[in-house]
Amino acid sequence: MLGVAVALAGNLATGLVEVKQPWWPPAVFAALGLLVAGVLVLETVRHRAERLQTQLGPVEVQSRVFGALPRQAWQWQPRPQEEKAVREALGRRGKTALVALPGARGAGKSQLAAGYARSCLDQGYDLVAWINAESGPVPELAALAAHLGLPGVAEMPPEQAAAAVCRWLAREGRARRLLVFDNVDDPDVLHGYVPSAGSTKVLITTNRREFMTMAGIAVVEVGMFTPAEGTEFLARATGLDSAGDGARLGEQLGWLPLGLAQAAAFISRTGISYAEYARLLQRQDLDETLRQQAGADHPGVLKATQLSLAGLDEADSSGDAARLLRVLSLLSPDGVSRDLLVQAEPQLGLHSGVWPAVSTLAAASLVTLGGIAQAAAYGEDRRVVAVHRLTALVVRHEASRPPGDDQAAAVDTAARLLDALTDRFPRAQVALRRDELDELAAHLDAVLSHTDEPSPLLLVQADWIAGLLEEAGDLTRALPLFEQTLAGRERVLGAEHPDTLTSRNNLAGAYMSAGRLDEAIALHEQNLADYERVSEAEHPDTLTSRNNLAAAYKSAGRLDEAIALHQRTLAVSERVLGAEHPDTLTSRNNLADTYWSAGRLDEAIALHEQNLADYKRVLGTEHPDTLISRNNLAGAYMSAGRLDEAIALLKQNLADRERVLGAEHPDTLASRNNLAGAYESAGRLDEAIALLKQNLADYKRVLGTEHPDTLISRNNLADTYKSAGRLDEAIALHEQNLADYKRVLGTEHPDTLTSRNNLAAAYKSAGRLDEAIALHEQNLPGPGPSQMSHRR
Known part of the structure; x- marks a missing residue:
C-alpha cells in the first residue's frame, strides 16, 4: 500500500497523471503522509516488543498453563465474599502481589485459588502456574523452568533452576502471570522462591497460621461455609x-x-x-x-486430618500438643477459655505448659484462637481455644483405635481438669460468674457424650455442676444433669452406694425447687427406705434422709406426715447424738418450722426459744447457726403478731452479721431483707423501703442481676412500694422481674408463676383489671400472690 501510494504521488508530482479536480493532489499527499506516519508507529511498537522479549530471555511459552490445576469441585458452591476479597488483595493489573489463603484443611482454600486461576485464564493471562508445594516448591519450580525453556536450566541442579525461574518471573514487564503455591506446610520452604518484583501475582494456600503475621503478605482467611x-x-x-x-x-x-x-x-x-x-x-x-470422594483431588477429611496429626509428631517431639488436642476434642466444640486451661494446667500433664502446645496446634490449624485477651470483670484471659467439630471427631476416632489407651487417658485427663475447675469455683459467686459456669456445664456435657461409662470422678463433677446450676436458678439444665448423674451412679456404683443415695437426694431437692413435689416425695421415700436398710434407722444419714422427706411433705401441704417424721427424727437425734448436738438442734428447728406452717405457733415459738438458748450456749452468740436460729425465732414472733420482739431480734441479727460476716455477705443481705419485712408488717414503710433499696443495689453488685436472690429482692421492694401506694414504681419493678424470671428460669418455673401473680396483683391495685385478669388466666393453675422472702 505504501509503494502504490508513493508511485501515485510521484506521477502526480511529475505530471504523468493529469486530473481535472484541483483538490485531488493535496488529498493524495495528505493520505500519503498519514500512511507513512502509521507505518512508522507500527514499526516502532514492533521493535520495542522485540527488545522487551530480548530482555526477558529467549523463552518460547509452549502453553499458558503449568501444573495440575484442580478440577472444579463437585456441586461447586460459589463464595462471593471470599472471591471478592482475593481479587481485591491481588490488586490491579501490572502490579506484583503476594496473597496467602490460610485456613483449616477442607475449608476450600485450593478450590478458591483454582477458581481464581481459571478466571485468569479466561482473561487471557500469559501464564498460570500451579505449584504443589506440600513437600516443598523446588521440584515443580524446576519443572516450570524447563517448561518455559529457560536457557541452561537442563544442566542446572533443581535449586538453581527454581531460583532462575523466580528471577525470570520477577523481571519487569507487562506480561500477566499467576503463580500459585498450593498446600504450603512450612513457610520457610518458600524463602528465595517467591518473586517480589515484576507483575506476577502470587497466591499461597496453607493451613499454617504463621502467614497471617508475615511481612509483605496480604491475607484472606478462608473459613467455613455460612x-x-x-x-x-x-x-x-x-x-x-x-x-x-x-x-x-x-x-x-x-x-x-x-x-x-x-x-x-x-x-x-x-x-x-x-x-x-x-x-x-x-x-x-x-x-x-468421611472417605475420599471418587475422582476428587482432595484426600478427604479423614486422611487430611490424619496427615495433620502425623505432622504434630515432627513439630512437637514432647507429645504435649497431641495430648492437649485429644483432651480438647472431648470438650465443648464452642471452645475452652485459655484462662481455664491455665488454671487446670497441672492436671493436663504437659511438659512445657499450655501455651507452647496451643501455639503448635494453632500453627497447624488444628485449633483456632478467638475471643479477647482480657475481660473487664475479672481481668482473666478470655481467649478461646476451639477444635473444629470434624477435626475433633477424627481425633477421637484415631485415639479410640486399639488398644484405645489414648482415648481413655484423654477422658481421665478431662475429668481431672473439670475437677480442678469446679474445686476452684466459688459457689457464692455463681450468678456473677455465670459465663464460666455455662462453659463448665458445656464441657461436662461434651465429655459425658463422648464417654460410654462415666467414671466416678466425672459423676462427681456432674453432680457438683448440676448443684451450681440449681443455685443459679437454672433448673432447665440442672434437672437433666441430676437425672443423668443418678442414672450413671446407679449403673456404675449400684443403687445403694452412698454417692447414689446422695444423687437421688439432690435430684429430689431439685424437683422440689421446680414444684414437682410428687416426684420429689417418691425419690425421698425411696431414699429413706434404702438408708434404713443400708445404714440402719438411727444412722445420721438416715436421719437426714427422713428430715428431707418431711420437708417435701411440708411443701406438699402434708403437714401431719411432716410433723410425725420430724418428731421421730428429733427423738432419735436426742437419744443417739445428744440434746445439744448440731444435728439435733437442726432437727428441732425443722420441727418448729413445721409447727409454724401448721399454725401451731405456741409450740413453734417454744422450740425456737429453746433452740436459740442451746445454740448460744453450745456454739456461741455469733456462730452462723445461732444467727439463723435467732432469725427463725423472729419470724415466729412476727407470725404471732409480736412485732416489737421480732424487730429487736432482727436488728440484733443484722448488726451481728454485718460485724461478723461483712456488710455484703449473702446472709447479711438476707438479714436486712427480713428486717425490712418486719418493718413493713409494723407499718414502718419508709424504713422498709430504705433497707430494701440498699439491699437490691448490694445484691446486684455482689451476686449479679440475674441471681435468684436478686430477683427476690426486687420483688420484695416492689411489694413494699405497692403497700406504700407507689404503684407505678411497683409495677415497673414487677414487670422487669417477670421478664428476668422468664428469661433466666423459664416460663413455667414456680418462681416465674409467682412473679406473674404479683404483677397481676399490682395491676389490680392500679385498676388495670384487664391486664391483671389476663395474667391470672395465663397462670392458672398456679401459686397465689406471695412475698418471696428468704429466711436465713
Whole structure:
C-alpha cells in the first residue's frame, strides 16, 4: 500500500497523471503522509516488543498453563465474599502481589485459588502456574523452568533452576502471570522462591497460621461455609430439603466445605437421610462416612486430618500438643477459655505448659484462637481455644483405635481438669460468674457424650455442676444433669452406694425447687427406705434422709406426715447424738418450722426459744447457726403478731452479721431483707423501703442481676412500694422481674408463676383489671400472690 501510494504521488508530482479536480493532489499527499506516519508507529511498537522479549530471555511459552490445576469441585458452591476479597488483595493489573489463603484443611482454600486461576485464564493471562508445594516448591519450580525453556536450566541442579525461574518471573514487564503455591506446610520452604518484583501475582494456600503475621503478605482467611451457603449446597447436592435435619447436620459438621461435600456424596450415593448420616457419624464409622470422594483431588477429611496429626509428631517431639488436642476434642466444640486451661494446667500433664502446645496446634490449624485477651470483670484471659467439630471427631476416632489407651487417658485427663475447675469455683459467686459456669456445664456435657461409662470422678463433677446450676436458678439444665448423674451412679456404683443415695437426694431437692413435689416425695421415700436398710434407722444419714422427706411433705401441704417424721427424727437425734448436738438442734428447728406452717405457733415459738438458748450456749452468740436460729425465732414472733420482739431480734441479727460476716455477705443481705419485712408488717414503710433499696443495689453488685436472690429482692421492694401506694414504681419493678424470671428460669418455673401473680396483683391495685385478669388466666393453675422472702 505504501509503494502504490508513493508511485501515485510521484506521477502526480511529475505530471504523468493529469486530473481535472484541483483538490485531488493535496488529498493524495495528505493520505500519503498519514500512511507513512502509521507505518512508522507500527514499526516502532514492533521493535520495542522485540527488545522487551530480548530482555526477558529467549523463552518460547509452549502453553499458558503449568501444573495440575484442580478440577472444579463437585456441586461447586460459589463464595462471593471470599472471591471478592482475593481479587481485591491481588490488586490491579501490572502490579506484583503476594496473597496467602490460610485456613483449616477442607475449608476450600485450593478450590478458591483454582477458581481464581481459571478466571485468569479466561482473561487471557500469559501464564498460570500451579505449584504443589506440600513437600516443598523446588521440584515443580524446576519443572516450570524447563517448561518455559529457560536457557541452561537442563544442566542446572533443581535449586538453581527454581531460583532462575523466580528471577525470570520477577523481571519487569507487562506480561500477566499467576503463580500459585498450593498446600504450603512450612513457610520457610518458600524463602528465595517467591518473586517480589515484576507483575506476577502470587497466591499461597496453607493451613499454617504463621502467614497471617508475615511481612509483605496480604491475607484472606478462608473459613467455613455460612449456614446459608452450607444449606444451599446440601440441598443442591442431595436433592433433599436442607431445612431442619440438613441444617442440624451442617452444624454437626461445623459447616466445613469438604465435610459437607463428603456427606452430600454419601447421602446421594446411598439414598439415606440427613438424620441417618448424622447417626452414622455418631457411631464414628468414619472410614466409610468421611472417605475420599471418587475422582476428587482432595484426600478427604479423614486422611487430611490424619496427615495433620502425623505432622504434630515432627513439630512437637514432647507429645504435649497431641495430648492437649485429644483432651480438647472431648470438650465443648464452642471452645475452652485459655484462662481455664491455665488454671487446670497441672492436671493436663504437659511438659512445657499450655501455651507452647496451643501455639503448635494453632500453627497447624488444628485449633483456632478467638475471643479477647482480657475481660473487664475479672481481668482473666478470655481467649478461646476451639477444635473444629470434624477435626475433633477424627481425633477421637484415631485415639479410640486399639488398644484405645489414648482415648481413655484423654477422658481421665478431662475429668481431672473439670475437677480442678469446679474445686476452684466459688459457689457464692455463681450468678456473677455465670459465663464460666455455662462453659463448665458445656464441657461436662461434651465429655459425658463422648464417654460410654462415666467414671466416678466425672459423676462427681456432674453432680457438683448440676448443684451450681440449681443455685443459679437454672433448673432447665440442672434437672437433666441430676437425672443423668443418678442414672450413671446407679449403673456404675449400684443403687445403694452412698454417692447414689446422695444423687437421688439432690435430684429430689431439685424437683422440689421446680414444684414437682410428687416426684420429689417418691425419690425421698425411696431414699429413706434404702438408708434404713443400708445404714440402719438411727444412722445420721438416715436421719437426714427422713428430715428431707418431711420437708417435701411440708411443701406438699402434708403437714401431719411432716410433723410425725420430724418428731421421730428429733427423738432419735436426742437419744443417739445428744440434746445439744448440731444435728439435733437442726432437727428441732425443722420441727418448729413445721409447727409454724401448721399454725401451731405456741409450740413453734417454744422450740425456737429453746433452740436459740442451746445454740448460744453450745456454739456461741455469733456462730452462723445461732444467727439463723435467732432469725427463725423472729419470724415466729412476727407470725404471732409480736412485732416489737421480732424487730429487736432482727436488728440484733443484722448488726451481728454485718460485724461478723461483712456488710455484703449473702446472709447479711438476707438479714436486712427480713428486717425490712418486719418493718413493713409494723407499718414502718419508709424504713422498709430504705433497707430494701440498699439491699437490691448490694445484691446486684455482689451476686449479679440475674441471681435468684436478686430477683427476690426486687420483688420484695416492689411489694413494699405497692403497700406504700407507689404503684407505678411497683409495677415497673414487677414487670422487669417477670421478664428476668422468664428469661433466666423459664416460663413455667414456680418462681416465674409467682412473679406473674404479683404483677397481676399490682395491676389490680392500679385498676388495670384487664391486664391483671389476663395474667391470672395465663397462670392458672398456679401459686397465689406471695412475698418471696428468704429466711436465713
